[in-house]
Amino acid sequence: MRKLAVYPGSFDPITNGHVDIIERALCIFDRIIVAVAHHHGKAPLFTTDERFEMVKELTKKYDRITVDKISGLTVDYVRSHGARVIVRGLRAISDFEFELEMALMNRNLDSEIETVFLMTSLQHSYIRSSLVKEVASVGGCLDGLVPDLVKLKLKEKFSC
Amino acid sequence: MRKLAVYPGSFDPITNGHVDIIERALCIFDRIIVAVAHHHGKAPLFTTDERFEMVKELTKKYDRITVDKISGLTVDYVRSHGARVIVRGLRAISDFEFELEMALMNRNLDSEIETVFLMTSLQHSYIRSSLVKEVASVGGCLDGLVPDLVKLKLKEKFSC
Amino acid sequence: MRKLAVYPGSFDPITNGHVDIIERALCIFDRIIVAVAHHHGKAPLFTTDERFEMVKELTKKYDRITVDKISGLTVDYVRSHGARVIVRGLRAISDFEFELEMALMNRNLDSEIETVFLMTSLQHSYIRSSLVKEVASVGGCLDGLVPDLVKLKLKEKFSC
Amino acid sequence: MRKLAVYPGSFDPITNGHVDIIERALCIFDRIIVAVAHHHGKAPLFTTDERFEMVKELTKKYDRITVDKISGLTVDYVRSHGARVIVRGLRAISDFEFELEMALMNRNLDSEIETVFLMTSLQHSYIRSSLVKEVASVGGCLDGLVPDLVKLKLKEKFSC
Amino acid sequence: MRKLAVYPGSFDPITNGHVDIIERALCIFDRIIVAVAHHHGKAPLFTTDERFEMVKELTKKYDRITVDKISGLTVDYVRSHGARVIVRGLRAISDFEFELEMALMNRNLDSEIETVFLMTSLQHSYIRSSLVKEVASVGGCLDGLVPDLVKLKLKEKFSC
Amino acid sequence: MRKLAVYPGSFDPITNGHVDIIERALCIFDRIIVAVAHHHGKAPLFTTDERFEMVKELTKKYDRITVDKISGLTVDYVRSHGARVIVRGLRAISDFEFELEMALMNRNLDSEIETVFLMTSLQHSYIRSSLVKEVASVGGCLDGLVPDLVKLKLKEKFSC
Secondary structure, three states: OOOEEEEEEOOOOOOHHHHHHHHHHHHHOOEEEEEEEOOOOOOOOOOHHHHHHHHHHHHOOOOOEEEEEEOOOHHHHHHHOOOOEEEEEEOOOOOHHHHHHHHHHHHHHOOOOEEEEEEOOHHHOOOOHHHHHHHHHOOOOOOOOOOHHHHHHHHHHHHO | OOOEEEEEEOOOOOOHHHHHHHHHHHHHOOEEEEEEEOOOOOOOOOOHHHHHHHHHHHHOOOOOEEEEEEOOOHHHHHHHOOOOEEEEEEOOOOOHHHHHHHHHHHHHHOOOOEEEEEEOOHHHOOOOHHHHHHHHHOOOOOOOOOOHHHHHHHHHHHHO | OOOEEEEEEOOOOOOHHHHHHHHHHHHHOOEEEEEEEOOOOOOOOOOHHHHHHHHHHHHOOOOOEEEEEEOOOHHHHHHHOOOOEEEEEEOOOOOHHHHHHHHHHHHHHOOOOEEEEEEOOHHHOOOOHHHHHHHHHOOOOOOOOOOHHHHHHHHHHHHO | OOOEEEEEEOOOOOOHHHHHHHHHHHHHOOEEEEEEEOOOOOOOOOOHHHHHHHHHHHHOOOOOEEEEEEOOOHHHHHHHOOOOEEEEEEOOOOOHHHHHHHHHHHHHHOOOOEEEEEEOOHHHOOOOHHHHHHHHHOOOOOOOOOOHHHHHHHHHHHHO | OOOEEEEEEOOOOOOHHHHHHHHHHHHHOOEEEEEEEOOOOOOOOOOHHHHHHHHHHHHOOOOOEEEEEEOOOHHHHHHHOOOOEEEEEEOOOOOHHHHHHHHHHHHHHOOOOEEEEEEOOHHHOOOOHHHHHHHHHOOOOOOOOOOHHHHHHHHHHHHO | OOOEEEEEEOOOOOOHHHHHHHHHHHHHOOEEEEEEEOOOOOOOOOOHHHHHHHHHHHHOOOOOEEEEEEOOOHHHHHHHOOOOEEEEEEOOOOOHHHHHHHHHHHHHHOOOOEEEEEEOOHHHOOOOHHHHHHHHHOOOOOOOOOOHHHHHHHHHHHHO
16 A cells, blocks of 8 residues: 555646656655546646546556546545555745645644655756746747746647 | 734634634633624625624623624724734634735734734644535545534535 | 946836836946837837836936837847846846846846946835736825836826 | 743843843733743753842843743743743744743643744844854853843853 | 655654654555654764664554655655555644755755655644643643653653 | 855865856955854764865865854954955855855844855756755765865764
């Protein structure tokens, strides 16, 4: 059971920071489910299907990774898939309080599910999906921020 | 004068963390006005009247508590009711900077009104109204997060 | 080249904290361009033209200051104007992580452009444009928060 | 019972920030005991007696203030004096985590004793006893940092 | 390889927070080495041997745990024992920056070794060994803070 | 006057992070004085002369840099050398509150002297002199942390 971990997120879009966490998680766990969440509140730039497809494409080289979509509670998803571990990335700057709050809420919802935090590389520590979208919206260079596939998709979005 | 304190908030909805602060404030002050604020900016889930009614119902057992609605500046309300103290909760995680900023702005608006911070219980420290609403919106268990009355109201909101 | 610095922001509206940073920057640099940015995401209270005009009026007494509007990437603007320095204010409370994130993103976009942080006065450290707008929207006193010109403009906005 | 509060600290030496908190606490509580603690760990600059005498001298004009020395647990002292409230100052910069940790530890030791946080004035928010001692040790100007009496005592210490 | 993790610390003394992390780590990893470090800088209260013995005694019921002493670099120890994972606890309050700094330094020293952060229970989030020692030194109640064995050892230390 | 800046610190020892800040400052200011401070409080590893010599050796290639020793107040030194700017580095992780506190204290001591913050490179953001000394004390690899000269000096210190 301990060998399967779920990495949930909205991935709107997936960045090099997310990819970094996925690769680190592969060194710790036997199997990873990347769970693309519906976006609560504000409208996402990419639809759930678009986000799912990008993650799927970018992780298809790893046979120990499954990509899925989730819409309910993360802990319910984790439990129903026989996992007990949620993986989350910590960026050297910020995120910390939000991540702890989420992890504590999840622990309250299901005390047997553990959140494991991995630290992104320093060079990814300032990459946030929302900042990436801002840069893309004004035609800024996306090198080093997102994979090439995502670069293309961002350009499509902002040229229409 | 020092015996009356005002506890302002949007209470959308009131959580167990808010109730915790109210009960702690009752040990320090003689009388508390819980002041349900109009929600600036984003639309609240519950109307001001609904939020007011929930707070009123949940605090009716305490005869030293009054519940009211406010729409203007908190400091004006406090002063016009003969109080000089604003009570705010501090959660072990986060909130701190936002709370200090508000308190400093209020002190700038009326230097004679003091903000007193009480610390929520650890077990309530990850409870935020917005997170509660997110959990409720996907049908998650609300035990330990909000009073039973609020649980019912949340279920009503999200089943329609 | 080192003598010109760009101070970008949305200035919606310009506050005494911004004016404070501008005056401090004038002691360090020979010439300052205050660059009024288009507001990404949420709608601003004042149009870009209104924000530009307020900043222009308030800095016209300094002949070493130019005011401009920008819509693309800040680093592109900086470079195309022959500058290499971005000035940003740090408030004693908060801002820090957001500012570092922006500065690191900008450094990634153009590694030759440096962000220089100046610290606002303590008495301005709780002033945020969004908080100022909240106070103005309920008719609160704006003394010490914004210049007189901005006070008038805020009153106009909120009385219609 | 709720009218008596204890303000504990090492006061090595008492600063204008401490005096500010004492005066704010006097607006909230009927009676304050300022409790000068033995310094655990590193050697203090002033002996407990010296620190006690300075606090006593500086608060003698307030008949609602008592000054005392404590050596055991703060919560035991508070309880044995019939109080239920500990007062602590929060500075706009820093302190927060340390203060919460102490308050949570104290709540663990005696769950009926409440810690109430008051916020220092902005102009005192960077004043820490240890920084004051550093400035004094190199003959720096102490205006605005400590009361005149403490200035004299610091000069005596550092001129021998 | 991924099944072995090293949990390093000075454990001066081991607290309920440490025990909590050990038990959480046992749910994620197959085998844990608890590595009792020599204390750099300030003198520890307990000798390395005493700290080692306490950890050993308290974890002897878990056959998947080994206890060891380390004096050199943590990453060298981890690598030489065929592990690639360092486990560290994150407390809901504080620690964060120090832990990230250590993890980044360790990643710099050996990029193949990953630090995995687990979150302590809320009820342990204010427990720090140094605070425990302070409470013990003035005869405070240690219930809930440390295991019974450590309580005894602390009492011995402070009664001599 | 604005063209000269002072970069004070204890540099015990100078790290790659310090060198990074010095080089960034050279792009902003015409002339930099690196001011090696006496170490208040805890004993430094290197004497003031040793620290001064290392900084001098490492910056001798820059003719716009002067190295000096200071023992009194930084602001007095700055003013007496005709400068009005103090340069300090901000690391992406931590430092922030300490740096603001120092800057506010310095502004209190001399309101005409401005502190300018530059941000270290991400890859230097976890480098602190004290952590470097800890790594060196157990024979850890210092590549990327300090200049070669400092590596040698650290090895000498820890092999005696």
